[in-house]
Amino acid sequence: QKEVEQDPGPLSVPEGAIVSLNCTYSNSAFQYFMWYRQYSRKGPELLMYTYSSGNKEDGRFTAQVDKSSKYISLFIRDSQPSDSATYLCAMTTFNTGKLIFGQGTTLQVKP
Amino acid sequence: DAEITQSPRHKITETGRQVTLACHQTWNHNNMFWYRQDLGHGLRLIHYSYGVQDTNKGEVSDGYSVSRSNTEDLPLTLESAASSQTSVYFCASSSFIDTDTQYFGPGTRLTVL
Numbered sequence: 001q002k003e004v005e006q007d008p009g010p011l012s013v014p015e016g017a018i019v020s021l022n023c024t025y026s027n028s029a030f031q032y033f034m035w036y037r038q039y040s041r042k043g044p045e046l047l048m049y050t051y052s053s054g055n056k057e058d059g060r061f062t063a064q065v066d067k068s069s070k071y072i073s074l075f076i077r078d079s080q081p082s083d084s085a086t087y088l089c090a091m092t093t094f095n096t097g098k099l100i101f102g103q104g105t106t107l108q109v110k111p
Numbered sequence: 112d113a114e115i116t117q118s119p120r121h122k123i124t125e126t127g128r129q130v131t132l133a134c135h136q137t138w139n140h141n142n143m144f145w146y147r148q149d150l151g152h153g154l155r156l157i158h159y160s161y162g163v164q165d166t167n168k169g170e171v172s173d174g175y176s177v178s179r180s181n182t183e184d185l186p187l188t189l190e191s192a193a194s195s196q197t198s199v200y201f202c203a204s205s206s207f208i209d210t211d212t213q214y215f216g217p218g219t220r221l222t223v224l
Binding site for chain 1: 142144154155156205210212214215216218
């Protein structure tokens with residue numbers, strides 16, 4: 001079993017929809033949780049990060065962490081065609097740089 | 112602006128050849144990392160370095176090596192390329208203060224025939 005599980009999709013939604021992307025993990029030592037966005041044939045770019053359980057909001061994006069359930073989510077409100085990309089969750093114990101990534105979920109937002 | 116670059120962007124080579132992929136960053140970051148990305152596996156850590164003369168093995172280091180002679184560069188060498196090493200390779204860097212917040216390069220697509 002992988003340390004981090006992420007549904008690869010693909011996920012297709014209409015413009016304006018609310019999107020929910022999820023990852024589960026097995027290592028309770030993970031303390032730092034990140035979401036990366038990767039456009040086709042580009043490098044991953046950091047979208048959001050959080051250290052603690054609860055919600056963190058940045059514009060249309062909300063990252064949610066539930067350490068008791070070992071479950072993290074990324075919500076995208078009012079999704080746009082420009083949000084079409086692969087979204088990767090990543091996590092680590094703390095300050096080691098040894099990130100463990102999920103497989104990535106491919107999202108397509110249709111106009 | 113500070114950036115991280117990789118070269119070449121595309122490479123085709125033959126089985127058994129030695130290949131070196133370059134990574135250069137102008138962030139002045141202490142930490143540098145190499146990952147490979149394959150369908151069904153996401154990104155996996157190959158090697159990493161916390162500073163000059165420091166190198167460490169990651170999850171999938173067999174068949175790869177790195178050396179760190181300065182802050183800006185961390186070249187990745189495939190000693191004897193194998194078809195299983197066909198992949199997209201990403202370099203990343205992070206600061207000493209915030210090791211886990213990594214910035215990625217554009218990637219190198221390597222095909223081993």
